Amino acid sequence: MFTRIARHFLVQGSFLTFLGLISFLLLCSQVIAQPIIVEKGTISVDTTWSGEVLIKADVEVAKGATLTVMPGTVVKFEKIEPFGPGKLYEDKTHQFPRAELIIRGKIIAKGTKDKLITFTSADPSPKPADWGAINLLDTEGNIIDYCDLSYAHTAIHAHSGKVTVTNSYIHDSGVAVGQKNVKEFPTKAEIIVHNNLISTNGGGLLFGKGGILIASNNNLINNELFGIYCKKGGASSVIKFNNITKNGKGVMFFATEKFQIHNNNINDNTEYNMTMLEGQEADVDARNNWWGTTDEKKIKELIRDKDEEAELGTVIFTDYAKASIAEACLTK
Template sequence: MRNFALRLRLFLGVALLGFCLTGCSVAQPLTGVLEGDQHWRGRVLLRGDVVLAEGATLHIAPGTQVLFLPPVESEDLLTLHPYFPGSELIVHGRLVARGTPSNPIQFRAADPEAGPGSWGAINLRESPEALFSHCIFTQADSAIHSFGSRVRVEHSLFEHNLVALRFNTSEIVIEHNLIRENDAGIRFHLGAPLIVNNILRDNNKSFFLTSDPRDYHIRHNNILGSREYAVVLGEEVPDEVMMADNYWGTTDARSIEDGFFDGRRLNHLGQVRYQPLATQPFAEAGPAWSP
């Protein structure tokens, strides 16, 4: 993917559109390739495949609204996995999105009435650093999708997405977030995730481990009200999955295990090992503000 930015630039016929070197609110939609130092504030409109090039850095100021417009056909060339239909921000460089409790950063569809899956993803592709703090993500296919990247996500809200956080082969820290009312909360394989002190509430599936989970640490989370399953294991998860020291909304073993799609249902899958379990919610879980 080293020549990705150049190839995409040729496809789209643009070199740079709407770049900001000193900080700006973007009235015209951005599309194509962004290079150098980028500083966003105010309302920023994205349309189609917007690429932050390798070596570039994007800083997003508190209170910024990053709004994803529906793409026109020539601006959405990348639609097959690991990319997504709809407008998306594809990040090869560094991204720092640091909001505040009073001025969170929003990533959402330009149409506030649009449903989940209305835009693609913030798609981290071997990003050396991505930080999201005090952010709100809504209406995405996969709000954050990461491959081969170093990522930290903290004190943020994910709601009404098809998938809130989706990743593989990444060093990722997910802590003190509220992940609610998504089809899937956290979906991953491989990688080395640290997932602690989050609230996952009212998702269809809170966790979906698709294959070969390893080097993971999932503790001190409140996992509540999962509509289908609290944990789903994919076809390539034959081993036990260790998820002790989480709070499941009850201490009743039968009720907790009914929320697992694992070896208790299909013999060739591993089983979720949840003991010892927390007997009451973790008071420190979730964001340190009220989104």
């Protein structure tokens, strides 16, 4: 096609016109490649992002507005001064130190297998916590699907927010996904985390204060401190078919009650496969998991509970799986 047009111009003797057209197209492509610059402020109407987006400070999606992020979009956050002039709020309880995407309305970030949506740092030498979070405040109906999130403080954090996180790769952040309920917000935190690779973060999934976590078919691997950290509340959570391996600690518990965790592969974590922190006084029902061995003594060696410290509860690990749980893997 291009050859035919070129020949037409050359045959007609309009070589200069042809060069002009080429220059015009090149200029257009440069204009198109410019990133969308998003300054500190609030998005109050439905908005769609595509191409490259550079976030320069805190950006909030207001209640009633939806931010749609198209497949293949690359969203980069500038590394701003912690709690400096780039922040929208002075409150440090529900905000992160550096630039964040605060969602009070809704975010729909649906990439595809071939065109992931990227959320990352704009810094040339990126580090964990270069940017804050996709911070969901009192909101529901949010979707993060086929995304690649890196170098955040907490890549996705729900303060009384509801979100589904699927098919994504979350890495090199402080914590991959966190949540808690906030008294003043009516929405109850609920995160569905399915079929994600959560790797090389400080911690994988952190939840508590009554939040519900439904975590299935995730690979939680090589997170420095923990794979999953379950804090106070969260008894209705479901954690199944996950591979929780090679983290500092596999699963940690603090002040939970009636907690159950079944049908996961929890093995080869560096310090403990499961540990109870100070204040975890209730027992945890951790039957039917695969611990990497059928030798009970070896299983126990990597569990810290009442046997190590009298004030703690007991990890009940009877009826342990005799082999790796086959369903515990990424589904596609």
